[in-house]
Every structure is written in structure tokens, then in C-alpha cells.
Amino acid sequence: MRTGARNRRTRRWSAAVGIAVLAAASGGALSAPAAAEGEIPTGQVEFPTHCLPPQEAGLPPADGPTTARITVDNPAPQVGDTVTVTYQVAASPAVNPAGAELPADALTPTGRVLLSGAQSGEVTVVGAKRNDLVRAGATLPAVTMTGTFTVTAPGQTALAPGAYTLHTSHPLDLDTTCAPAVEPSAVPVSARLTASDLPTANLRSVFLASASGKPGAKVKVTAAGFAPGSAVTIAGRAGAAETADRVTAKADERGTAVAELPVTDKATTAVVAYEGAAWSARQGSGPAAYAIVDATPTTSRRVVATVEPGALAMTQTGEDITLGAVPYGDGGAAPGRIGTVTVTDARGGPAGWSLIGKVTDFTGPGGVRIPGASLSWTPKCVAAAGSPSACAAGSVGVVGPEGAVLASTADAEVVGGTFTIDATVTLQVPRYTPPGAYTAVLTLTLS
Template sequence: MAVLAATAGGALSAPAAAEGDTPVGQVEFPTHCLPPQEAGLPPADGPTTARITVDNPAPQVGDTVTVTYQVARTPAVNPVGAELPADALTPAGRVLLSGAQSGEVTVVGAQRNDPVPAGAALPAVTMTGTFTVTAPGQTSLAPGGYTLHTSQPLGLDTVCTPAAEPSAAPVSARLTASALPTANLRSVFLGAPSGKPGAKVAVTAAGFTPGSAVTLAGRAGAAETADRVTATADAWGVAVAELPVKDKATTAVVAYEGAAWSARQGSGPAAYAVVDVVPAAAAAVPTATQRVTATVEPGGLAMTQTGEDITLGAVPYGDGGAAPGRIGTVTVTDARGGPAGWSLIGKVTDFTGPGGVRIPGASLSWTPVCAAAPGSATACTAGSAGVVGPEGAVLASTPDAAPAGGTFTVDAAVTLQVPRYTAPGAYTAVLTLTLS
């Protein structure tokens, strides 16, 4: 487990907007536009015609989505009392999120327009912004208020707000986010690494569905042996039983839910050796000969890390951007002597800063690397580059193989994407690494 800290931080938050019954696409809603006091004009009330689109309607949690807010018609009029020059109008607005993810997205547009006669309606504008997907499921996007800023000959703001409550805002776009694949954290532990034929070994299986039937079975390579018992997982997902190991071919023990072992519902094998006892009659040997027996005893699976603190680079206030860093190097030692591989999984909490402001854990990504020491029996595979997040991602692994084992060095460069205009301060999260 490691603690990560970054300088700067923050998150978007705003009242949620209800999804409503309006179909997605172009929508119309009543608007109250308040011209700048300097213009001496009365408020303008009328419909706003708008459309919201997203660049990715089916993202994964952790993806960045670009939102476009187009105002095709507005009741707001030219406030300057004369012709508004070309390229003097700058729009900014809000897009309301509801459903699986709530909040709001700030959108802005370029300073681009044709000349507008005095008293004429202001032209159509287009605004864009981005947000990070933090929850799986359907999220609705509805238009919120917008401001039309004119910079010539004076800096004037016309503020347009929906006449209805935010919860009644018409839905103009929807997206459906999928969750990141979850890691299989099921594992099995043995009370002893070896025993004579028929000996009972204490087996503890963890990480299973509470209340499920868990099969504990012997394995010889990729095939199961005749050794098998069934136990029920308790409220914490732990199943405990004694497995009589009678089959001399058994070299490992696995645990799984369902009718057969699978990578999604089963644990990796725990090495076990059946040590046969030579009968007394067979021990007699001719005079002047000796029987020499050597036993190689299996060890365990362990890891160490260099340091528990990770300090990410600072980002300037207002700009946001990437805060880079590197995890403390992890050394994995596999001395079990069986055919089982291993996986090293990482999970990260949200980053918490001043006043409880948070940066989602899904904003942290990494690029893992893994190397096997000379003489290791198997190769090490680095996990995929991408989001770490609270759901977890694979940092490194080795496959099931015969023989398996060795010493492996695991490292990763990490990057935290800090949103723009994040409140200054230190933001801290916890990165947990689990080896199984």
C-alpha cells in the first residue's frame, strides 16, 4: 500500500438535472435573458432552441468526454446600441448532468460572429467542454444557462437563464458508460505445503461470493484430480475445509464457484506435494548400498516495496494537467515450486484535498513495466497502460506454467490528470497493491 500526494486538485459539482421525458436531440425551453445594465434595455423572454452532443456516447469509466452545446436561437438581442462588429461575441454556458453521474460541465465558445445590426437578435453560438466519466450507467445531459459576452465597443454580458427549475431542463443527449473490468481477487491458502497420501490439508479460500458453494479440488497441471470437497462461503466470502489428498498425482489445490474452474470464478492454484512413505520391506537394500533421499521444500509467494510514499509533480493553478510520478519499485519472489502463476493488482482511492474536495481515483493512470531476474523459471508480463481507479487494474502477472517461479521487479510511471482551476493544496490518495 502506498500514499500518493499531488499539489493542486478539485472537482466539478452542481445541482443535478432530472432526465425528463424529452427525446434526445434539438430541444426548446423558455428563457429569461437579462441585458447588461449599461444597455438600458428591458429583459428579453422567449424560447431558446439548443442541441447537446457528445463525442463518445458509450465511454468507459475514466474516459474523458467532449460535450458540445449549440444554441441555434436565443431571445437575447444586441446590447450595444449600434452594430456589433464581427468576432466580438464570446459565449459561455453550463450543461447539466443527471442519472448515473450528476453535476455540471462548463462549456465555452470561440470569439467568432458575423456583424449584428443594432437591436437584432444575437446569432447562433457553439460552446464545448469536457468531463471525466466517474460512474457506470446512463447519464443524461440537459442545457443550462448561458452568458453572451460582447467585447466591442464595451465589455457587456447578457445572462440567459432557463425559466423553469433545473430539474425540468429538457434532456438533449444521453450517454451510457460501462464499468472497467474488475479483477478476480479470489485466492486459496493451504495449512501445509505437503503431506503423505490420504493426509488432510486445511484449505482456506477467500474472495468468493458470500453464501456460494465453493469447490476445493486437487490439480495435476491443468487437469483436476479425484481429490475434492465442497464448502460454503461465509458472509465475508471465506470458505474453510479439510481436503483429503489421496491422489499421488496432485501437485496443487484450486478453489472455484460453479460447475468447473474458470479464470473469472476460480483461484490460482496453491502448490502441494504428496510425499510417499516407502514401506519398511521396500527399504531393505543389498549390503554395501545406501538409499539417498533429498527433499526440495516449497516456499511461499511474497513481495517487498521500496518506500510507502509517492510524491507527484505539481501543476499550476488554473492550467491543471498531468502530475507525473513513479511508484516505489516492487520485488515479487515466487518460491512455491508449483505450476501456479500470480497477479499483482492495484486499486486507488479518490484524492482528498483541502475542505474535502476530491479528485476521482479514475483520474490516475499508469504505465507498468516488469522484468524477471536471470534464472527465473517464468517470464513476467506487465499490465496494460491505462486507468488505475477504485475498481483496480493489473500491474503485473505471470502465467500458470511448469515449472513456475523466480524473482521479478515491477515498476510503473503514474500520471494524475488534475482538472483546470482546481483549488490549490495537497491532495492525497491510497494506492493498494494485492498479490495473489
């Protein structure tokens, strides 16, 4: 946890969706963009399938290969993110069970996607009632199904196609159920995602009742933000090293520990508090300055100068951020940038800082939403000349409602400085998103 002022700034985003003329053909299965001729789409797999037609159809079981593909909208989520899964069946041995022509838009698909690895289980997917006319005895057409699940564990998760059901509603309600004709572990993996843990903030801090005193004087120390019931060490510090001054106190139910620290070591220039065997940026507070005033009568005089620690602060230029427009029907990337953010670290302690951004869903006309996970960014960060710390830009990728690191500095013996941060952003607008302005809120948190 790091000391210093914690600043939060919220920016409002709007993405204008342009209007284009749309020519739509009736019917047809939902599908991903077509691959080049002769090219197998990424993630497409094939597995043996056993399809059971409905008893009412009087048809024998159908065995053969299913050609399928699974895709995810976010292959690198954080724990807690919601991931959208798309299961496409391009070819199936299942045939029209109606005994006659099956009219358009009379087929509803449902299915399961199998998860294994860091996270296990099944995801239920459902497709729209959308198909072209199917001749009597012909194989059923390609279908697309979607569903969502919440990421609960960090690491790599594999996604494989599972059983699917093709429900036809003409002239009767009939279900054709198709399942892999192999063990679940033998079904080929079609997609993978790698999840990461959310960053955690350190809120530990320490406050002194007095910033100076005679050798041996006791100073009242209040340490806050610790785990309730934990043993908190309160110690003197001289630069990056601890001095001989030390006491231990127990944190109450609010995570606050109060103690009196006798300051006898003349090397002590600051006081810190921490959990565990030794101070660390994750387990400890930043330093609070303290000066020993030696009043021993001598012919000489000591001159004591105290450098007061400053704050960790953030400012940002501009107000609302407007992304570029995209044409209705085509969808695509709406580009923009967040505007310059300036971080000033004048705390004087050993702890670095992190700047994390989170974005809500984009809301447009009639409550239509574009998920916040559709917004990605490319951060950059530059440290001003003379800054002790080097600034690391966050990773290129999804921002989303759970947040991502925009920039940070590492813990070090000497830290601080002024840092200029910016990021280009891109909102992926789905095809046929209703025209209008879509607005979200971006929150930047500095700690």
C-alpha cells in the same frame, strides 16, 4: 484464486502545484480549448432544435440548429468508476427573453446527456452563472455544463446531447427550454466510452494437517475461501495432472470445507481443492505439498526429498513519491514514477499472479480535491534471467480509485521467478487549481 503470501504496500503521493501570475477577464462562458481555424472540434455535432421562450416574454418559439459537443474525463473506465461529463452548447437558436440587455453573469444553464448502449439513462448537467452582456433580441451565448454518473455495466456506451434550459435572472426569473426536434434515437452521438469489468482476486487455499504419510493414510485437509454451500473437490496431484486420490466436501457458511483424504496413489506429490468439474486458476487453490513414505520392508530404501513451497512476496524501494510541479492557472501534467517494485514467486504451483494498484483522490489546501481518476500510468515489467514465468506489464491508462493492473503473470504448468516492476505516472492537474501540495495514497495489492 492463487496461493502464496498476499502483500499490500501503500505509497503516499504529493503533487506540488506551482504559482504563476494570472490575468482573468470577467464574464465569458466556460469552454474547451479552441480548435485551429477552420477545424471542427472532435465530437462536435449539430441537430435541429425547438426552443420555447417563457410566456412572460411574449416571443414566438425559436427553431434552428444547436451546435454541441460532449466530452468525458475518462473514455476507458472500469465498472464502478465515476465519469465526469461536459456538455458544451456552442450555438443555439434561443434568444434573450428579457426584452432588454441581459447583464453579465445572469444566465444559468442546465441540461441532460442521453446514454445508450451498454448503459442507458440520462445524466443531469449544470453550468455556472457566467456570461457576457447580451443585447436585447440577440441569441443567447455559448454555455458549458458538467455532471457525473457511475459506470454500472461493461461495454460501449454512447453519449448524445439532450434538452437544455437557459435560465435568466434579470429582470425576472425566466426559463427558455430547448429540446431536440427529432426522436432521441436520431440525435447524433457526440462521445463514446468503453467500460471494463474489475479484476477479481482468487482467495482459495488448502492446508494439510500432515505433509507426509504411509500409503493409504488419511490426511486431514482444510480448504478455505470457497463459495458458501459449494461442493469442493479435494484431490491428489502429480505435477500438472491429478491422481486417483479424491474426496468431495461441502463448504460451510464461512466458505471452509474440511475432509479426510485417503492418499493411496503413490504418484501423489501434492493436494489441491477446487470448485467445478476440474481444477483451474480461478476455481481452485494452489497445491500443498505431500509425500508418501513407503515403509514396506525391502532390501532397498527409498529416499524422499520434499521441496517446500515458498511464498508470493513483494518489496518496494523508497517511501513517498513526489510528482513534478505544474504552474497555477495553466494546470497540466505532473510527471513522476512509482519506484521499483520487486515481486518474488516461489510457490511452485501452476497459478500466476496479478499486481493491482488503486489511488485515492488527491487532497490539498482547504480540502480541495483532484480526482484519483486524473492519475494515469505506463507500467513496465522485466523477469529476471532464469524465471519460468514471463511478466506482462499492465495497460497504459487511468489508475483511479477502482484500480488497474500494474503487472501480471499467466497460469502455466511451471511458474515462478523474480520480477522487476516500475511505472511512470502522470497526474492531470486542472487549470486554476489552488496552489499547494496535494496528497493521495496509492495501494498496491499482490495476489
